[in-house]
Amino acid sequence: MRDYELVFIISPEVSEEDIPQTVEKVSQFIAERGGSITVVDHWGRRKLAYPIKHFLEGSYVLTQFRLDPQQTVELEASLEISEDIIRHLLVRVGE
Numbered sequence: 001m002r003d004y005e006l007v008f009i010i011s012p013e014v015s016e017e018d019i020p021q022t023v024e025k026v027s028q029f030i031a032e033r034g035g036s037i038t039v040v041d042h043w044g045r046r047k048l049a050y051p052i053k054h055f056l057e058g059s060y061v062l063t064q065f066r067l068d069p070q071q072t073v074e075l076e077a078s079l080e081i082s083e084d085i086i087r088h089l090l091v092r093v094g095e
Helices: 019-032 069-081
Strands: 001-010 035-050 055-067 084-093
Touching: 001 019, 001 069, 019 035, 019 055, 035 069, 055 069, 055 084, 069 084
Parallel strands: none
Antiparallel strands: 001 055, 001 084, 035 055
C-alpha cells in the first residue's frame, strides 16, 4: 500500500447537488479495491487557468488515500472515461 493524492476537476455541467455523489463514486472506487481514504477536501468551483473541453471553470476536489500501486492504473482509466470529471492528477506521496 502506498500513499497518493488525487486532484480532480468536476465538470461545471454537474449541479452543486450532484457533486457529493461524484466525489462518493471516486471514494467508493478506491474503497472497493482495498484502499483507505484519509482526506477528502472539496475546494469549490474555481476558474480554470485555460479551457478544458471548452469549459472555463470547474469544481476542484483533493483526495488523499492509501492504495495498492497496481490498482492505480484501473483508477486512472476510470477517471479518464468519466463524463463528470474533466481533468485529474494522481501523485504518489512520500518515497
